[in-house]
Amino acid sequence: MGVVQGDQMVLNIGPQHPSTHGVLRLQVRTDGEIVSEIKPYIGYLHRCFEKHSENVTYEQVIPFTDRCDYVASMNNNFGYVVTMEELMEIKVPDRVEYIRVIMAELNRIASHLLALGTYGLDVGAFTPFLYMFRDRERILDIFELTCGARLLYNYMWVGGVSHDLPKDFERICIGFLDYFEPKIKEYNDLLTHNKIFLERTADVGVLPPDVAINFGVSGPNLRGSGVNWDVRKDEPYSIYDRFEFEIPLGEGEFGTVGDSFDRYWVRVCEMKESIKIIRQAIKDLPDGDVFQTIPKKIRPPKGSIYRRTESPRGDLGYYIISDGSPIPYRVKMRSPAFTALSSLGEIAEGWMLSDVIAILGSLDIVLGEIDR
Amino acid sequence: MTVDTLMNWFAKLGDFPELAFILAVLICAVPVFLFIAVYALVAIYGELKISSFMQDKVGPMGQGVGLHAGKWGLLQPVADALKLILKEDIIPTSADKKLFILAPFIVFIGAFIAFAALPFNQNIIIADMNIGIFYILAVSSLGVIGLIMAGWSSNNKWSLYGAMRSAAQIVSYEIPAALSIIAVIMLTGTLSMQGIIQHQSGFVWGILPNWIIFQNPFTFLAFFIFFISGVAECNRTPFDIPEAESELVAGAFTEYSGMRYAFFFLSEYANMFIVSGIAVTAFLGGWQSPISGILNSPAWGLWWFMSKAMFLIFAMIWFRWTFPRLRVDQLMNVCWKGFTPIAMVNIFGVGIWHLMLG
C-alpha cells in the first residue's frame, strides 16, 4: 500500500465477512467513507485443481470441475465435456444434448436465484433471500431426483450423461416451471422496484462497455453494460441454435447503462429466458439411449483445444492439452469470475464503503471458481 | 404521579422526606426494570416469530406450551437470555477498559430514565412533570454518548465506523422528531404528558376519536414523520446502517459479548418502546379508548396504551424485514433535505389550520 496519508485509513474487508461471497480479502484505503483504492487478495480457496487434473484420468477430472464453481456445477461439467468432445470429435445422440441443455438451464436459474438473493442480503433486504432459496430448493430437489446429488453432480460425462431422466421428470419439471414463473413477478414487486433498492443500485458502479471488454468481463456483467455477447448465440455449442430465446441487455432504465441495477436486471430477465428454453426442450425431447456413445477408455488424440461455454457468470473456458495418454497433460480453466473480480478496483474506486459491497454483490463472484 | 403517591403514603408513616424520596424512587424503578426485561423478551419472541412468518419459515418451535411438543417455541427468548447471562465476559486487551465498561451503562440509562415520564394509565406514571415530553426528548439523546464510547473504546476500525454513523444518524433525526412534536404541543398548549392525553378526549369529525392524528391533515403527516424519525433513532432497518450486518458485522457492538451485549440489546428494544410510547401519547390518544366514554376504566386504560404501543412495535418489526437499507449519505439526505423542511412546513400548516377552522 505504500505510505498512508495522515487522514486515510486502511481497512480490511475479509477474509471472513458476511458479504464477500467466500473467502476474499479486500484491502481498502478510505478517506472517511470514500474509497480511494481497493486491492483484492485471493488464493484462500486454492485447491490445486489444475495440478490434480494432471494426475488423474479424463473422467476423474469431472468431479473436480464440479467443485470449482459449486453454485453452477452442471455448467462447469458442460463446458468440460463440450471441450473434450470437440477434441475427440465425438457426436452424442440428440437425447443427451436435450438433457444436457435442460440441466444446464435449470442450474442457471438456481445460480441466478442465489446471486440475486445474496445481493438483496448485501443491501439489507433479508426477506427476498429466503423466498429465492425456497424456490432454489425445488430445483435442487429435481436434481436430486435425477442424479442423487443436490449440489455437486458429476452428471455430464464425456460422450453422455451419468443417469437417464427418471420416469415422471417432465411432469415435475413443467410443474416447477408453472409454479416459478409468477414468482419472478413477486420478486420484482418486493425488491426490484423498491425505491430504496433503486437508490442503492442505480447509477452505482458504472462499467462502460469498452472498459468491460478490455477487462475480460463477460456474461451478465457484460450484457448489463449493453454489449450483445452471449456464447450460446454467438459461438453456439451443443444444440442451442435450435432454441428461440432472447438476450436481455442492460438499458439504463433507472440510471446509466452499465450500473449495478442493470447487471441485476439482466439476471432477472435471464431467468425468464431460461424458462422458455427449458419448455422448448422438454416439448421436443426425443427418445434414445444415453449411454451408447460413452467411450470405454478416453484417449484423445494429441493436440490442444480452447473452447468456451456460457456459465451463469460469463465465459467459462477450458484449455486442454492432450499427449495421447489417458491422463491429461494440462487442463486450464478460465473462470469468468476471475476477470470480473480483477475489474473491481477499476469500477469501485471513488465510491463509498457501502457501495463497494453493493458493487461486489452485483458482479456475482464465487470464490471457488476464482481460486480453483 | 406514582412517586408523589408513594411519598404521601410514607409521610403518613413518619417524617423522613429525603429517605422517603429515595425509597419511593427505588420502589418505582424496580418494576420499570422488570417491565423492560419482560417486554424485551416478548419483543424478541415476537420479532423471531413475525419475521419467520414473513419469510416463509417456521421460526422457533417446540419447547412450547406442552414442553417439547407444540409449535410455539415460547422458551426460546428465555434460553437466549440465559445464554447471554452465562457467556464469558471478554474485554479485548487493547480496548480502553474504563470506557468499554461504562458504555453499555450510559446507553441503558438513556433509555431507562425516559420511562419515568411515560403515561401507562391515568394513575400509573412515575413522574408527571409539567415538561414531560420535553424531558423525554432531552433524555433520549444520552444514548449517543454511550454509543460513541462503545465504538471508540473497542479499538476496532469497524466499530468506529459504526459509532460515527450512528451518532450522525441519531443526532440528525432528533430534529424532525422534535419539530413534529412541536406541532402537537401547539394544539394542546401543554408539555405535560397527561395534559396532552386529556386534550384528546371526545370525538372529532363525528365518529372518529378526538386523537390528534385525526384532528388535522397536517398532524396526520406529522405522525408519520415522527414515527419514521423514531425508527431511525432506534437504528432499525431501513436505517440500520450503524449495525449493518452485511457490512460491519455488528457495528459499534462487535467487541461486546455476554451481558454487556445484552444491555445494548435491551436498550434498543427499550428505545423502540419509548418511541412508540411517545407516538401513542402525542398522536394516538394515549390510554384513551377509541370510543370515548366506553371502556375507559384504569385497567382498560392500561390495555389501550399497551396495545397501541405494541401495534407500532409490530410495524417497526414489519419494516425491518421488508425494506433494504439506505446508504449513509442517502439517510442524511432524507433527513435534512426531506423530513426537516416538511416538518417545518407542518408547524405552519397546523397553526394556520387551527386558526382558520379550529
Place this chain on the structure above:
Amino acid sequence: MTSTEIKETLDRQFPGSVIENIDLAENQLELKPDQWLEIATFLKNEPGLSFDQLECVTGIDTGEEGPLQSRYNFHSMEHRHKIEVVISLDRNNPKVASIEQVWRVGDWFERETYDMFGIIYEGHRDLRRILCPEDWEGWPLRKDYEPQETYHGIVVPKIKEEEWE
C-alpha cells in the same frame, strides 16, 4: 479473416517474428518473444484485426529440457475471428514482455502464470503471486516441481505417485 491471412498480415508487418512450427494447429501461431509488446499493440489497434478481447493466458511446461510456453487466446468482437499466439521461452530464464497495459485483463492472468510457472513478465506493474502465499517457494505447475518441506513450521503434504492402468 482466416488464420492464414492473420499470419500473413503479421509477417508483413513484423517480418521474421513468426516461427514455423508443424506441431501447432491451424489457428495457433508461434512468435518470437522479442517484439511481443509491439505485435500485441498492433493486434489490438489494427482495424482489420482489432483483437479487443484477450480470452485466456495459459502457461505450459513442455516437459523436461523443453521450453516454457505462454499461450494467449485472442478474439475480436467486431470481426468475430480468433487467433492463438504461442511464445516459447527458455526454461532457465523465462522472460517476456507484459501486455497488461494493452488488455487490462492480462494483469491477473499474467500474475497467475507467474505464480504457477515462474515466467517473468517484464513491464508488469505489480507482478506478485496471486494464488499461492507471497513467500511460497517454487513454481507449482512445472512438471519437475517438488513442494517445499515446511511452510512457516507447517508440514507440506506431497502427492503420492500411484500406478495408473
